[in-house]
Amino acid sequence: MKGRTKTYILLVSVLIIWGVIGFKVLSTLRPEKMVDFKPELTSKFELMDTRIPDSFSIYIPTRDPFLGTVYSKKTAEKSNQNKPKDDFKWVLIQYHGMITKHDDNKKICVLSINEAQQVMRVGQTFKEVKLIRAKPDKVVVRYKGRTKTIIKS
Secondary structure, eight states: OOHHHHHHHHHHHHHHHHHHHHHHHHHHOOOOOOOOOOOOOOOOOOOOOOOOOOOOOOOOOOOOOOTBBBBOOOOOOOOSSSSOOOOOOOOOOEEEEEEESOOOEEEEEEEEEETEEEEETTTTTEEEEEHHHHEESSSEEETTTTTEEEOOO
C-alpha cells in the first residue's frame, strides 16, 4: 500500500500544479476589465506665499582686524556730465542683397542710399558712404568716419 499512497499523493500534487498553470494562462488570455478611478476635485489648489523676507544688514568694518589699518572711504570719480551732444545723423541705408559670379571672387552689393538704389563693390564710395565689407546677410559701411553694420532687409 505504500506504493499506491505515494502514487495518489504525486497525482494530486501534479493536478494542483497543472491547475495553477492553467489558471494563470487563462487569466492572461481573458483579463478582467480594469476599473478606472478618477477622483473628483472639489477645490482648486492655491499656492501659498511662504517666502519670509530676509532681515539682516551688512556691517562694514572700519579697520582691518589682521593688519590694524583703518579703511578710508573711496570717492567715486565724477563723470563729465557736460559732454557735447552727438548730432551725427546717418543717411538712410538699406541692404538688398549680393550678386556674385562663380568664376570671380568679386562681390557686388545692391544698396539704397537716401532712397536711391546703387550697385556697389567693396571699397567703392557713393555719397560719402563707403562699402567696407560684404556678406550675404549683412554689409559694413563707413559714413563720415563712422562705421555701421547694415543687415539685409
